[in-house]
Amino acid sequence: MAAVSAPRALCRLAGQVRPTLSRPDLTRSLSGVTAARPPRPSGRSGAALLWVPRAGLATRSGPRATASQPLSDPVSSPGADAASVGSLDVAIDAADVVATDEAGRCLRVQWRDGSESLYPFVWLRDNCQCSACFLGHPTFVRSLVLRDLDVNTSxxxxxxxxxxxxxxxxxxxxxxGTYAAEWLLLRSFRPEEQRRRREEHSVEKSHWNASQMSGKLPKADFQQVLDSEPARLALLLALERYGLVVLQNCGSESGQVLRLIQAIGYPHTTHYGTTFKVTTKADPINIAYTTKRLNMHADLPYYEQQPQVQLLHYQRQHGGGGGRSEFADALHVAAELRRLQPEAYRALADTPVDWVNVTLPGETGRSHHKLFRAPVLQEDAEGRLVGLRFSQAQRDSFFGAPLGVVDRWYRAFALFNRMLNDEEYKVSFLPQQGDMVMFDNTRLTHGREDFECPEQATQRCLEGGYIGLDDIRDHRRTLQHRLGRNEFGL
Known part of the structure; x- marks a missing residue:
C-alpha cells in the first residue's frame, strides 16, 4: 500500500482533473516521522491482561507501516494512486465473450494499455446506460424495473x-446498450478499481499515536475553509484520514460552529440542542460542565445514532494552568489491543453494554431517559473495526452479560482504558482562544486534564455541535467531483 496520499483523491482519467491545493489551505508537517516496529508481546495470549508501553507505531487501515514508511503530508504529497491511474490509456481495443468458473458468462474488455477487465452479463444488462434504462442529469438513477431484468440474458x-x-x-x-470506456473502467471488478471505489466511500484512515501527532496537529484557517472549496476539501480529507483537525482564527463570537456545519451539511441535533455551551455551571446536567477532570470518553454512547463528528469552539480559554485537551486514536489503540491481547479485544467487541443517560428537567426543560445497548468496539460485517462507544460515566449498572463473562470483560475494559490514557497513545494540548477542534467521535476518545486553579475554569467557554459522517463524506465527494469535473458534472 502506498504512503498516505494527498487530498487529490480523484485522479486524472479521461478529462478528470485533481484539484490543486496550496499550503495555506491546510498545514500539517509529518516529514521525517517514522514508525518503529514493536517488540513481540510476551506471555500466553489471553492469559493475564499484560501490556507494556513501547515506542509508538502509526498504522493505517491497511498493511502496517514500517520504519521506511513515514506518514506523508496530506496536502503536498502527490500519492501513488495518481501516477497509476493517470498513466492508463482509457480506450478499448477489443471485446469478446468468455466463460469463467468464478463469474460465469462475461464480456471481456481488452484495454489499450494491454490489461483487461471482465464484466458479468447480468451486471452489464442491469446497468445499461440508455435513456430507457437510466435517467441521467439531474437524478442519476436506474429506471430499469427489476421485474424486467432477465438474469439469464446473453x-x-x-x-x-x-x-x-x-x-x-x-x-x-x-x-x-452503449457503454463509455471511461465509465466501464471506473466500474471494473479488478482489485485496483475496487480499491479506488472504497476510497470514495470513505477515505483510508491513517492511524496515529502520540509521537506522530504531538506538535503536528492538522490545522486549517477557519475563514479559508468557509471561502475556498479546495481548502474545505483539504479539511474534510484530513478529518477523515486523521480524525482530528484544529481550525484557527475562528474569533470569539457565537455561531461559528453552526456556520461551519452549514457550509458542509446539516447539524445533528441532540437533547443538548443544535449547538450547546460548555461552561462551569452551578447545576450541571453533564460532567463537562464542572471543573472535574474529564476521563477519556466518546460523547453520547447512549444514542443509537451516536453523534459522529464533534466541533468545539474555544470562545474563551481559562487563564490558569492545566485543563489541556486530550485525544487518542482509540481505533488504533483497539487494533493494538487485538494484536497484543486478542481475547481482551473480543470481550470488548462481542459483549453488549447498556449505555444510559437519565436527566431531570433542567436547562432543557425536559426529562430524558436515553438507553442503548452495544459493545464498546463496533465491527462491520467483514470483521473490520469501524467505531467505538466508550464512557465510564455513562455506562449503566445494568449489565446483560453472562456471569462467566463479567470478570473477563472488566479486565479487558480496564486494560483498554489504561492504554487510551498512556502517554504512548494520548496527545494533549491547550487549544488557544479562537480555535475550533473538529474530531471523529466514533474513532477518537477525548478528555480534559485537571485544572490547576479550578476557580479560573469559570473563565472558559466553549460552543459545541455535531455533524454526521454522511454529510462529511457527501460534501467531500461533491467537492472532489466539482473540482475534478467528473462524470456527474457536479
Whole structure:
C-alpha cells in the first residue's frame, strides 16, 4: 500500500482533473516521522491482561507501516494512486465473450494499455446506460424495473468504436446498450478499481499515536475553509484520514460552529440542542460542565445514532494552568489491543453494554431517559473495526452479560482504558482562544486534564455541535467531483 496520499483523491482519467491545493489551505508537517516496529508481546495470549508501553507505531487501515514508511503530508504529497491511474490509456481495443468458473458468462474488455477487465452479463444488462434504462442529469438513477431484468440474458453481438471510446452491446432480447470506456473502467471488478471505489466511500484512515501527532496537529484557517472549496476539501480529507483537525482564527463570537456545519451539511441535533455551551455551571446536567477532570470518553454512547463528528469552539480559554485537551486514536489503540491481547479485544467487541443517560428537567426543560445497548468496539460485517462507544460515566449498572463473562470483560475494559490514557497513545494540548477542534467521535476518545486553579475554569467557554459522517463524506465527494469535473458534472 502506498504512503498516505494527498487530498487529490480523484485522479486524472479521461478529462478528470485533481484539484490543486496550496499550503495555506491546510498545514500539517509529518516529514521525517517514522514508525518503529514493536517488540513481540510476551506471555500466553489471553492469559493475564499484560501490556507494556513501547515506542509508538502509526498504522493505517491497511498493511502496517514500517520504519521506511513515514506518514506523508496530506496536502503536498502527490500519492501513488495518481501516477497509476493517470498513466492508463482509457480506450478499448477489443471485446469478446468468455466463460469463467468464478463469474460465469462475461464480456471481456481488452484495454489499450494491454490489461483487461471482465464484466458479468447480468451486471452489464442491469446497468445499461440508455435513456430507457437510466435517467441521467439531474437524478442519476436506474429506471430499469427489476421485474424486467432477465438474469439469464446473453450477449448476441458487441462492437467497439474505432477510437475505442465506446462499447455497444446487443442483448438476446434485442435491446441495445452503449457503454463509455471511461465509465466501464471506473466500474471494473479488478482489485485496483475496487480499491479506488472504497476510497470514495470513505477515505483510508491513517492511524496515529502520540509521537506522530504531538506538535503536528492538522490545522486549517477557519475563514479559508468557509471561502475556498479546495481548502474545505483539504479539511474534510484530513478529518477523515486523521480524525482530528484544529481550525484557527475562528474569533470569539457565537455561531461559528453552526456556520461551519452549514457550509458542509446539516447539524445533528441532540437533547443538548443544535449547538450547546460548555461552561462551569452551578447545576450541571453533564460532567463537562464542572471543573472535574474529564476521563477519556466518546460523547453520547447512549444514542443509537451516536453523534459522529464533534466541533468545539474555544470562545474563551481559562487563564490558569492545566485543563489541556486530550485525544487518542482509540481505533488504533483497539487494533493494538487485538494484536497484543486478542481475547481482551473480543470481550470488548462481542459483549453488549447498556449505555444510559437519565436527566431531570433542567436547562432543557425536559426529562430524558436515553438507553442503548452495544459493545464498546463496533465491527462491520467483514470483521473490520469501524467505531467505538466508550464512557465510564455513562455506562449503566445494568449489565446483560453472562456471569462467566463479567470478570473477563472488566479486565479487558480496564486494560483498554489504561492504554487510551498512556502517554504512548494520548496527545494533549491547550487549544488557544479562537480555535475550533473538529474530531471523529466514533474513532477518537477525548478528555480534559485537571485544572490547576479550578476557580479560573469559570473563565472558559466553549460552543459545541455535531455533524454526521454522511454529510462529511457527501460534501467531500461533491467537492472532489466539482473540482475534478467528473462524470456527474457536479
Amino acid at each position: 450477449v448476441e453481438a458487441c462492437r467497439v468504436t474505432s477510437d475505442g471510446s465506446e462499447l455497444s452491446v446487443t442483448w438476446s432480447d434485442g435491446h441495445q
